[in-house]
């Protein structure tokens with residue numbers, strides 16, 4: 001978009017969520033729009049000013065073929081995907097997700113650097129990240145010895161993640177952060193302490209889709225997706241490779257079903273001054289509590305930070321108790 005100032009910040013991009021939303025707004029390419037920042041900071045298009053159209057606006061059409069490998073695009077609800085599981089673009093996105101904050105949290109290995117390493121042949125999959133050598137990185141254009149050293153050091157310090165983050169890092173279709181948490185709680189209880197990637201494989205291979213559906217929030221579509229992911233030879237090899245390069249599942253109390261926050265469901269909204277959202281969620285889980293992305297009657301507390309979003313309004317509407325940061329921190333003690 002042409003840059004515009006909203007609430008003291010210059011906005012050049014705003015989310016349209018998905019094709020259904022584009023249709024709902026009636027948005028065309030070249031339109032003038034109203035942009036707002038929801039409490040969760042992400043700018044979004046809220047309205048199309050059709051009266052300002054010049055007649056040159058063009059309708060948006062979702063491509064029928066993947067722009068990277070030409071495979072047919074498959075529609076799944078509001079989501080469109082390349083139909084090829086081995087598509088290079090999908091693989092790239094998976095690698096970007098693997099190093100992100102909510103998964104392995106490898107700082108300094110953002111999407112651009114991952115792309116560069118892929119293009120230069122330094123890595124072929126996520127497991128290769130853990131065997132990166134300083135010399136290989138330093139040989140690349142724009143990378144000095146010092147940055148190469150920092151990357152290798154950072155990678156080596158991030159080989160252990162909690163089970164839920166590990167499951168989330170695998171980019172299994174329909175398995176987001178919350179589903180990964182529920183799955184982690186379930187399989188940790190099945191097999192005692194899981195400390196290795198092949199332990200995760202073993203636990204899931206034992207479960208039929210029907211077993212998976214007994215887990216709260218998991219329906220047939222999700223269970224089929226999980227089940228087939230762990231049956232695929234390529235994915236099994238990938239888990240074994242992760243283990244060989246030293247990836248481990250860290251012991252966390254997050255999986256304890258007891259703890260002072262047992263049975264309480266937290267939703268976070270707005271920015272907390274003293275800790276990152278991911279860390280706050282982990283602390284809640286470590287004390288036996290649960291987290292959710294949406295406010296419902298099942299929500300026990302909504303933790304309200306700076307610039308809270310619609311979740312705060314929803315909490316008031318449903319009469320869910322809200323906590324400010326101070327009250328929340330007190331509870332974590």
Ligand SMILES: [Zn+2]
Nearest residue numbers: 066069082087
């Ligand atoms: Zn593709």
